[in-house]
Amino acid sequence: MQGAGFRRTGMEWFSSLPACLLLLAVVLFSTSSDIHNxxxxxxxxxxxxxxxxxxxxxxxxxxxxxxxxxxxxxxxxxxxxxxxxxxxxxxxxxxxxxxxxxxxxxxxxxxxxxxxxxxxxxxxxxxxxxxxxxxxxxxADAIAFGLSSQRYILVILVMLCAVTATLTRHHIAMRAMETRLDYTVSYTIQTIANAMLLGSSAIFRQSSLGAETSVSSAELLLHDLWIVGFACLTLASLYRLIRVPEFLKEGGTLNKAFLAVPLYSGMCLISGTYFALIGHASGIGIYLGKMMELADMFLNVGLYVWVGMMLKQTRLATLVFNVFRPWRLPPEMLAVVAVLVAAVPTAYTGASGIFVIAAGAVIYSELRAAGARRQLALAATAMSGSLGVVLRPCLLVVVIAYLNREVTTDELFGWGIWVFVLTSSLFILVAMTVNRRSQFDLAPAAEAFPAMLQAVRPLIPYVLVIAGVVLFYRIALDVKMDEFSAPRLLPVILLAILVYEHVSLKKDRSRVSGELHHQGLERSVRGATNDTTAEIGALLLLLGLSVSIGGVIERSHIMQSVPQAFDSPWSAMLLMVAILVVLGMIMDAFGAVILVTATVANIAYSSGIDPIHFWMVTLVAFELGYLSPPVALNHLLARQVVGEAEILAAQQETGTFYQRHERIIMPLIAMGLSLLVVAFVPLIFYA
Known part of the structure; x- marks a missing residue:
């Protein structure tokens, strides 16, 4: 993670305002179809x-x-x-x-x-x-314009936010830049990677013009937008390379400096070098262009991040945690509650990484405010989105069913409930046994229950606001809340909550003393969008380059060296688990599902593994991969939103080896045990 020590200036709206308008346009265009119907x-x-x-x-x-x-x-x-x-x-x-x-x-x-x-x-x-x-x-014309503009909006949004993330040192890396050597190495490699992206996009444009099939003006405009965007990104990284901040320390080592290089840059160098060696220099540009086929999905990612950043500006999370505080729950049990409650919004966002970057800061700050130690709070933050990806109406499961006729959403969601029960139970077991360091001394029910009911009262207006928006869409537009409507409903819900807080808290400031200070509607939206721009740039550029890495795996025919069928489903499952965990370490969920569908899935089916069983294993293995070093993407995203200072403070805590590395080991134990059970226990009954 990068970006420590950076403070945004009054010029923030030059990036945030366009990003805000683009995100609002996405919501408006997607809602206009409902209005038109x-x-x-x-x-x-x-x-x-x-x-x-x-x-x-x-x-x-x-x-x-x-x-x-x-x-x-x-x-x-x-x-x-x-x-x-x-x-x-x-x-x-x-x-x-x-x-x-x-x-x-x-x-x-x-x-x-x-x-x-x-x-x-x-x-x-x-x-x-x-x-x-x-x-x-x-x-109707607005709908047609919106549908045709999705790809252009995505390119502009990715490039605008990527430039912002570059200028604000906010890209996702293994560690932050602390020394001048870290800074120089990081921005030198970023500049090289950005120049490689620019060159690949330019070559792709020229090869498209030289092809036998004609290129439409719309496709040509898309090529031009990529080229202009990567040119701006290259200039931004070059500018940062030249303008070295004065507060950076001297010294440093190359090993640590390379860890400060953003992950997208490393992916770009790997895929770009591979494609150049096989004489396919336009490869990165081609695979980035494939993002356009799923433009609506990637735009939804941006909307979910925006929703999470608006959630940070509200009092909602604080009020929810207030409901549990009268019981005086030990920190471990409070972490369990946070992770279990987070499963529901994760099911709507569709991927754990998106939820961590959207709401991780809120979960961490509330756990710390409730007395949880840093290592435990960081573990719960990184794992907050790991349990809900198997629940209805997770978009990732819908994508799996769409790409694989062997399974249906009803079957996957039906078994997903049992997988959620299993992973939740194992997480509770680990948290309350291996992880337990505090006394289990709950408040008496006679004392806690009335206080809990009192804490519920401030939540009632929020429930009414949420219900009002959902019912309005249901009655006025005939749109129910599901995985397809959530991206356009959630921003409206959060904006409605911010409006409610702006009106209610403006009348009675005394009621919120000691709680999150509400700065007003405009400042709240501006603050949320400021955070969103850098996060979207860091996340979407990483997702785009992971698609390119998937292209390398696909074109290198690595999977052809693996037997296309195994005599024993047990040995096949052992290999599947290893491959899926590794894929979870290096690719985003949606790109990995597409790659697994094209390569690994048929091997599993041919080896006697039930398709529903295989995809349940895939989802759990991906989550374990996102929590596993050396990459541990969910931990990097948690660091991204929590801040480097908290990570450093956690690393300085003393204790046993487990206590000093609790944030890494605890999720690995919980998800590792879950994966073993999900992968191999069902084989006993049908293999």
Whole structure:
């Protein structure tokens, strides 16, 4: 993690304001489709046949008063004579006058019906219909524009936030930059990596222009945006390389300096070098372009991060923890409560890393405020998103079912509940036995229960605000809260909560003494967006380069060296577990699922492993990978949001080896045991 010691200036809105507008545009465009559907239903309910009124009716060109007798005579006159030898030679059929009359009568009837419909529609096209139609068609155009703009919004958002993360030293790395050597090595490699990204994108553009198939103007614009973005990113890293901060210490070693290099830079050098060696220099650009195929998913990641940063600005988390404080729970049990409660929002965000970066700071600060030691709070923060990825309506599970016909969402979510029960139970067991360092002395129920009910009261307005937004979408727009609507509903819910706090706390400041200071609506949104820009830049650039690493694995045909089927499902499962944990260490969840579907999944199926069992193992293995050194992405993300100072303070704590490394070991024990049980116990019953 980087960014320690940096303070944003008054120029912050030059990056934050555009990012805020882009995120609001994503919410607006995605909501406009719901509004449009509702408008079509309302139009049809008010004006029967509204679907036909969406366009101006065109007057029929046929004659409704056509003389049928004259038409029949004219048609029969065209018929060949009975003694015409040429007609007989050509095989022309004689016309039956009755059939000709019937056809003409039918044609005249249809013409009259068309004229009647035209007159009826013309009469129905009142000024009110025209006004309503104008608004409805405007919304339809906005939807079309929004759908076509998703890819461009994503590129601009990624590049804008990546430049911000570069300038603010906020990219995700194994350790922060502490010395001048760390700084120089880190930004030198960043500049090289950014230049490699720029070159690959430029080569990809040229190869696209030289291909046999023509390149549309839209695709060309997309290429240009990538090139301009990477050019700005290269200049930003070069600027930072030249402008060395004065507060950095002298000295340092190369080993530690290389750990300060952002992970995306290392991934870029690995994939870029590989593609260059095989004569495919445009490879990184191609795989980054594949992000555009899932533009809506990556934009949702940005929205989830924004939601988490707005959550930090509210009192909601503090009020939730206040409900449990009267019981005087020991820190270990409070950490269990935090991780279990976090499973629900994790299920909506779709990936544990997204939840950690979105809400990790809130969980850590509340656990510390409740008396939890740093190592325990950091362990719970890193693991806060690890249990909910198997619960409905996790988007990652939906992606798995979409890519694999062998499983359905109902089957995966059904077994996911049992996996959640297992992982939760093992986490509770580890936290309350191996991890326990405090006395288990709960407050008496007679004392704690009334205080808990008193603490629930301030939460009631928040519940009403959330329910109000959800019910409004359900009733007004016919949209229910699920994995598809959550990205556009959650920002609206958090904005509504901020508005409520702005109004309520402005009236009574005394009620919040000693709690989180609410700075007002504008400052809260601005602060949340400031944090969001750097986090989105760090996270999305890392996710994009992990897709490129997946391309290296795919093109190198590493998996072809593995047997395509095993005689024993036990040996196959052992190999699957090792591969899946490693993939979890180096790739984001969505990119890893795509790669596993294309490579590993068929080997597992051919070896007798049940598809549902395999994907449950995959999800748990990924989570273990995100918590496992040397990368331990969830720990890096926790460091990203908690701050380097807290990590250093935790590392200076004394005690046994386990106590000094509790934040790493505790999640490994809990998830490691869970993976062993999920992977091998079911084989006893069907293998």
């Amino acid at each position: 509702r408008m079509l239903q309302a139009g049809e309910a008010i004006w029967s046949g509204y679907y036909k009124l969406r366009m101006d009716p065109v007057a029929p060109t046929c004659d409704p008063a056509r003389n049928i007798d004259a038409a029949v005579a004219a048609e029969m006159a065209k018929a060949p004579a009975d003694d015409d030898p040429m007609a007989a030679l050509l095989g022309a059929e004689k016309k039956d006058p009755a059939e000709v009359r019937t056809a003409i009568e039918r044609s005249v009837a249809n013409c009259q019906q068309a004229h009647q419909t035209y007159e009826l529609l013309k009469d129905q096209l009142t000024p009110a219909v025209r006004a309503y139609r104008a608004v409805e068609l405007f919304v």
